[in-house]
Amino acid sequence: MTCRYWFMPLNLLLKGENRMTENKQIKILTIDDEDAIRHSIQAFLEDYDFNVSEAENGKIGLEKIHSDNPDLILVDLRMPEIDGLEVIKQVHTQKPDLPVIVISGTGVMADAIEAVHSGAWDYILKPIQNMSILLHSVNKCLERYRLIKENRRYQEHLEEEIEKQTTELQKANTLLKSEIEAHKKTLTALKQSERKLDSIIMTVPDIIYRLDPNGIISFISNSVKKYGYSPKDLIGQPILKLVHPEDHQIALNHINERRTGKRRTTSLELRLISYSKKYRPFEISSRSVTMDPVFHIEAEGLYDSQKNNEKKFLGTQGIARDVTDRKLAEQALKESEERLDLTLQSANLGLWDWDIVNKKIWFNQHWAKLIGWPADKLETNPKGLEKIIHPEDLSVFRELIKQHFENSSRMFEAELRVKTNKSEWKWILLRGKVVHRDKNNSPLRFTGTQLDITRRKIAEASLKTIAGAVEQATDSILLLDNFLKITYVNPAFIAVTGYSQKEIIGKHYSEINFSDANKESLREMQEFIKNQNPWFGRFGQVKKNGQEFVVEASISPIRDQNGAVTNYVLVQRDISKEEKLSEQLRQAQKMESVGRLAGGIAHDFNNLLTVISGYSSLTLSGLKADDPLHRNVKQIINASQKAESLTRQLLAFSRKQVLQPKVLNLNDSLKDLNKMLYRLIGEDIDFLNNYADDLGFINVDPGQIEQVVMNLVINARDAMPQGGKLTICTKNEVIRDLNNPQFLGLGIQPGEYIMLTVKDTGIGMDDRIKEQIFEPFFTTKEAGKGTGLGLATVYGIVHQSDGFIIVDSKPNRGSEFKIYLPRIDSQIIELNHNEQDDRQLCGSESIYVVEDEKEVRNLICNILKQHGYRVAFSINGADALKKLAAIKSPVHLLLTDVVMPKIKVTEMVDKFKLKFKKLKILYMSGHTEDVIVNHGVLNPDIEFIQKPFTPLNLLKKIRDSLDS
Numbered sequence: 001m002t003c004r005y006w007f008m009p010l011n012l013l014l015k016g017e018n019r020m021t022e023n024k025q026i027k028i029l030t031i032d033d034e035d036a037i038r039h040s041i042q043a044f045l046e047d048y049d050f051n052v053s054e055a056e057n058g059k060i061g062l063e064k065i066h067s068d069n070p071d072l073i074l075v076d077l078r079m080p081e082i083d084g085l086e087v088i089k090q091v092h093t094q095k096p097d098l099p100v101i102v103i104s105g106t107g108v109m110a111d112a113i114e115a116v117h118s119g120a121w122d123y124i125l126k127p128i129q130n131m132s133i134l135l136h137s138v139n140k141c142l143e144r145y146r147l148i149k150e151n152r153r154y155q156e157h158l159e160e161e162i163e164k165q166t167t168e169l170q171k172a173n174t175l176l177k178s179e180i181e182a183h184k185k186t187l188t189a190l191k192q193s194e195r196k197l198d199s200i201i202m203t204v205p206d207i208i209y210r211l212d213p214n215g216i217i218s219f220i221s222n223s224v225k226k227y228g229y230s231p232k233d234l235i236g237q238p239i240l241k242l243v244h245p246e247d248h249q250i251a252l253n254h255i256n257e258r259r260t261g262k263r264r265t266t267s268l269e270l271r272l273i274s275y276s277k278k279y280r281p282f283e284i285s286s287r288s289v290t291m292d293p294v295f296h297i298e299a300e301g302l303y304d305s306q307k308n309n310e311k312k313f314l315g316t317q318g319i320a321r322d323v324t325d326r327k328l329a330e331q332a333l334k335e336s337e338e339r340l341d342l343t344l345q346s347a348n349l350g351l352w353d354w355d356i357v358n359k360k361i362w363f364n365q366h367w368a369k370l371i372g373w374p375a376d377k378l379e380t381n382p383k384g385l386e387k388i389i390h391p392e393d394l395s396v397f398r399e400l401i402k403q404h405f406e407n408s409s410r411m412f413e414a415e416l417r418v419k420t421n422k423s424e425w426k427w428i429l430l431r432g433k434v435v436h437r438d439k440n441n442s443p444l445r446f447t448g449t450q451l452d453i454t455r456r457k458i459a460e461a462s463l464k465t466i467a468g469a470v471e472q473a474t475d476s477i478l479l480l481d482n483f484l485k486i487t488y489v490n491p492a493f494i495a496v497t498g499y500s501q502k503e504i505i506g507k508h509y510s511e512i513n514f515s516d517a518n519k520e521s522l523r524e525m526q527e528f529i530k531n532q533n534p535w536f537g538r539f540g541q542v543k544k545n546g547q548e549f550v551v552e553a554s555i556s557p558i559r560d561q562n563g564a565v566t567n568y569v570l571v572q573r574d575i576s577k578e579e580k581l582s583e584q585l586r587q588a589q590k591m592e593s594v595g596r597l598a599g600g601i602a603h604d605f606n607n608l609l610t611v612i613s614g615y616s617s618l619t620l621s622g623l624k625a626d627d628p629l630h631r632n633v634k635q636i637i638n639a640s641q642k643a644e645s646l647t648r649q650l651l652a653f654s655r656k657q658v659l660q661p662k663v664l665n666l667n668d669s670l671k672d673l674n675k676m677l678y679r680l681i682g683e684d685i686d687f688l689n690n691y692a693d694d695l696g697f698i699n700v701d702p703g704q705i706e707q708v709v710m711n712l713v714i715n716a717r718d719a720m721p722q723g724g725k726l727t728i729c730t731k732n733e734v735i736r737d738l739n740n741p742q743f744l745g746l747g748i749q750p751g752e753y754i755m756l757t758v759k760d761t762g763i764g765m766d767d768r769i770k771e772q773i774f775e776p777f778f779t780t781k782e783a784g785k786g787t788g789l790g791l792a793t794v795y796g797i798v799h800q801s802d803g804f805i806i807v808d809s810k811p812n813r814g815s816e817f818k819i820y821l822p823r824i825d826s827q828i829i830e831l832n833h834n835e836q837d838d839r840q841l842c843g844s845e846s847i848y849v850v851e852d853e854k855e856v857r858n859l860i861c862n863i864l865k866q867h868g869y870r871v872a873f874s875i876n877g878a879d880a881l882k883k884l885a886a887i888k889s890p891v892h893l894l895l896t897d898v899v900m901p902k903i904k905v906t907e908m909v910d911k912f913k914l915k916f917k918k919l920k921i922l923y924m925s926g927h928t929e930d931v932i933v934n935h936g937v938l939n940p941d942i943e944f945i946q947k948p949f950t951p952l953n954l955l956k957k958i959r960d961s962l963d964s
Contacts, residue, residue: 026142027051029070031061031087032103033079037126041074041103044131045138058082062090070098072142076126077104077111085118092119097148099141103128132205147191207295207320210302213313215239215255227293228275244271244292258301258316268297269323294327295320350450352432354382356405356443361385367450370428372421390417390425397430404434405443412446413563415453427457429563456559476551480568484509484529487567496574498544509570512541525555532557532565538575549576605643606926609948611855613640614863617951640948661699661801663824666730666754667691669705677713684723691730696823698754704797711790712758712817719762719815729757733820742806752823753803759816765809773807794819841955842867845892845962849873850880850908851924852900856947860895863951864958877903881911891916893962898925922961924949 028050032038035056042052053068055061059081065073073091077084088100102115105126112123121144122137208221215238220231229242243251247270254268271292299318303311350367354360361380368378371388379387389397393416404412412432417425432448459466470477476493478486489504497512504512510522521539528535534556542548553572557565616636623630670691681687698705709728716726733755735748765773774795794817798805802822809815847869851857857873864871872887874880877900894912898905905923913919926947943964945957 025051026072027053027068027070028072028074028138029053029055029061029064029068030074031055031058031079031084032074032076033057034076037076037103041134044134048135050138058084058087061087065091065095065098071145072099072101072138074101074103074138077102077106077115085114088115088118088120097145097152099145101137101141103134151187151191205322207322209239209318209320211239211255211316213315215252215316218315227272242272244273247271254297254299255316258299258313268299270295270297270320272320293322293324296323352448352450354432354446354448356446370450370452371418371426374421388419390419393417407434407441412448415457415561415563426452427454429453475571475573478509478570478572480509480555480570482565482567484526484568493572496543496549497541503544525553529555529557529568549574550579551575604926606947607853607856609640609643611853611859613637613948614856614859614951614954616640618863618866621951661701663697663699664702664705665695665697666705666756666821667695669702670709670728670730673706673709677709680710680713681717681726685717685720686725688725688727689729690727692732694732695730696732696752696754697825698821699824700801700821701797704801708794708797708819709756709758711794715790716758716760716762716815719760719764724761724814726761727757727759729755729759731755731757732823735820748804748820753820754823756819756821757816758819759814761814764811764813764815766811770807770809774805841952841959842869843959843962844868844870846870846872846889847893847895847958848880848887848891848912850877850894850896850900850905852876852897856897860954863954867955869958876900877905877908880908884911884915887915891919893920893922893958895922895924895958898923920961920964922958 028045030038030041030052031054032041033056038054038056042054045052053064053070055064057079058075061073061075062082064070073087075084075087084102084104088102091098091100096119099121100119101122101124102112102120103124103126104111104115115123121141124133124137128134205223205226206221207223208219209217210219212218217234217237217239220234222231224231224234224242227242234241239255240248240251250268251270271294274293297318297320299316301316302314304314350370351364352367353362355362359381361382361384363378363380368374378384386394386397393414397414397416400409400412400414403409410433412430414430416428416430418428420426429451430448431451432446434443434445435447436445437443470490473490474492476496477488477490478493479488481487486504486507486509489499489501493504494500510526521537525535525537525539534554536554538550538552540548540550551572552575553570555568555570558567558569560566616633620630620633620637623633670689674689678687713726713728720726731754733753735743735750735753737743738748738750773791775792795805798819798821803820806818806820807815808818847864849857849860849864849871850873851860852875854875857875861871861873872883872891874883877896880896881903891912894909896905896909909921913921920943922943922945924945924947943957943961945954949957
């Protein structure tokens with residue numbers, strides 16, 4: 001977008017705000033049949049306090065000229081009823097001194113000439129790219145109009161005086177005539193001088209300014225207005241108020257240098273802060289950019305001579321010229337050169353530029369690479385080029401160049417063999433044209449490209465061999481004539497689409513069924529073909545049986561020896577499977593990224609919950625049941641438990657929770673849940689189950705698999721608000737065929753699985769919703785009725801348990817979730833737990849605590865000390881190793897966080913074990929880390945407590961670890 005400059009006339013520069021007041025008295029009439037143009041001109045001129053009225057055609061305009069008596073008229077030429085030329089003629093006849101400016105978009109020179117001959121004062125083309133042109137023309141015409149009126153009044157007054165004093169003047173007639181003539185000449189010269197000065201000032205956009213010794217503005221021209229400033233408001237302000245903050249120091253340096261009188265500022269560039277929204281946006285290469293105005297500064301110091309030839313620094317005066325356009329042009333030029341280079345690289349083209357007069361040829365790097373010669377070894381002259389052209393092709397090259405130089409051909413084009421650095425011959429297509437000739441039409445400069453067409457030449461020579469390959473190709477290959485009618489299709493196309501040769505041959509390519517969503521790709525491809533350019537892309541087609549499929553296609557022109565396009569070859573491949581795999585991969589990557597974020601949040605949140613729930617529990621244990629604070633603390637504990645549940649779901653989704661798997665029969669777990677599930681779903685839903693009698697075993701965390709079932713059942717219940725049927729099934733399943741479409745992209749391994757199916761007859765889902773259901777916090781339920789973590793939790797638990805999920809759902813047809821978990825051959829091991837809830841939780845052993853979170857560390861130490869343990873601590877692993885040598889008494893238990901800075905926890909633990917042979921280790925963390933777990937599953941010989949934990953849970957776990 002072109003910058004908008006605002007030019008002010010000389011009298012406004014001299015009179016300041018008085019002119020703005022005068023403008024309010026000036027009436028301007030705009031006559032144009034386009035509302036947008038009238039309104040934009042009115043808004044622009046009213047910004048300068050002109051009184052602007054409008055007329056939508058010539059008839060109304062003439063009426064308003066008589067009624068409103070305007071001082072200036074802006075008129076379009078092409079209008080209904082009465083056109084602009086008629087308006088100009090009538091105005092010129094009735095009011096010959098009234099200024100008329102034509103604003104027209106015809107761009108016809110005859111129109112402009114006729115308008116001026118009819119009485120127009122100025123002519124401006126639409127659209128007006130630079131509104132300052134309009135303002136300049138208006139001010140110029142108004143000034144001329146004012147001078148004409150003043151001159152006429154002056155002449156009328158003079159004639160009256162002459163008439164009154166005729167008798168006296170007759171006596172000195174000769175002398176008076178000479179004086180009058182001299183006066184008129186002087187007046188004319190003065191007016192011409194004023195007009196020239198006004199014109200110069202009006203067309204200069206530069207900012208003229210003066211500063212006092214401290215850099216305070218004492219004068220600044222009205223040109224600063226177009227950048228959003230008021231000259232009046234800037235008087236008394238530091239010049240740095242206008243300068244970009246990053247340029248403050250350089251501006252101060254130049255002011256200080258002038259203070260000593262050592263230099264005059266030239267060629268300084270500073271950025272100005274613009275507050276004018278009209279000024280800021282620009283366009284470079286069809287894209288919008290924003291740039292603060294850049295100014296070229298010319299300034300000098302003002303000095304007063306003192307005694308002893310010393311100079312007193314009075315301040316600075318200078319002129320600032322806006323060079324933003326130049327900067328933008330430089331940037332645009334740079335980008336244009338980069339785009340050209342990128343285009344040439346993308347098109348695999350070499351470039352050559354021939355200075356014919358000086359017999360010098362410039363080649364780009366790609367040409368050197370094309371023929372295998374080092375760039376510095378290439379001969380950059382016509383003879384050097386001819387040396388590497390095949391002798392049989394040299395005469396053709398010379399003849400074609402000669403014809404083009406003589407202007408017998410519009411373009412030079414030749415297919416030649418060129419010798420490479422390895423003495424091999426390559427076919428090269430040379431193209432170019434003379435881009436500069438002298439006045440005698442002799443060529444001066446030639447520019448062109450080089451394209452390696454060796455493969456095409458080889459392809460033409462090997463056409464019969466290729467034809468056999470085409471017949472046996474697995475990709476579909478079609479030949480089209482110049483009118484895009486199909487002349488050949490290979491067997492692969494017949495096999496894929498189901499059409500026969502008879503049904504296809506002779507048809508236009510567009511007659512092949514395209515998916516509605518891909519009509520645009522067809523149009524784009526046809527546009528490339530129209531320009532004889534190759535096209536690459538993807539689009540959907542429809543087979544004869546109506547089945548849609550996606551193809552990856554390329555279509556290229558086939559040229560004869562003379563470069564003329566004779567046919568087009570289209571190669572397309574069915575990539576439906578790849579598209580589905582790609583989409584599934586993108587979905588998996590998105591889920592993994594969100595999972596990492598959720599896991600990190602949960603880890604930090606668990607540390608906070610440990611402190612909240614821990615201190616709350618300690619506080620509650622010290623309060624009596626009737627204490628007023630008892631209920632408040634209880635509510636805090638309840639809230640922390642809900643938050644703990646939320647973080648568990650986040651960890652489950654992100655697969656960062658610690659699983660403690662056991663070998664179990666899924667049927668047994670489901671039967672234990674049945675009673676709860678009946679209460680959960682309500683009486684209006686039929687609950688059916690079908691559990692396989694010979695169901696194998698799985699190795700999963702019992703609590704987590706129950707969470708999976710509960711979340712799926714709750715979702716099914718909510719999908720059937722009017723009642724329905726819920727079915728849960730289990731089944732032994734063997735997966736052998738990984739090409740089954742439902743298994744694509746899931747990364748599964750063939751083998752034996754236990755399949756859990758949860759099916760409902762609810763409202764179902766469309767494909768858009770189905771793609772998002774496993775994303776955390778995504779929910780279709782009303783606000784307050786779901787966290788959006790239910791299915792995300794299911795997804796995390798199943799995948800962390802080495803399983804996978806398949807979802808089948810259609811709107812109003814219910815949903816079916818199939819969960820596959822690896823089947824194992826192990827038997828259920830019954831563990832005998834003799835723990836008692838009321839066991840002794842106190843102890844006197846020595847415990848060393850390593851925790852980098854201060855609040856968590858203080859809580860743990862307080863709990864242990866209150867229960868008789870001897871406690872020491874370190875703030876991280878590195879701190880613990882520093883203190884290790886100084887520990888003299890035995891340490892019975894090392895309680896350490898897993899995730900800490902500076903040193904790996906395993907390194908610290910190993911060094912503690914070297915010193916204390918019977919040391920017990922208890923790990924704690926907010927989420928899993930591979931240092932103590934394998935893909936989220938706890939190693940059997942590791943003692944671990946999950947954050948957040950209560951004081952009671954911590955004490956029990958410590959006692960278990962010490963007593964084991």
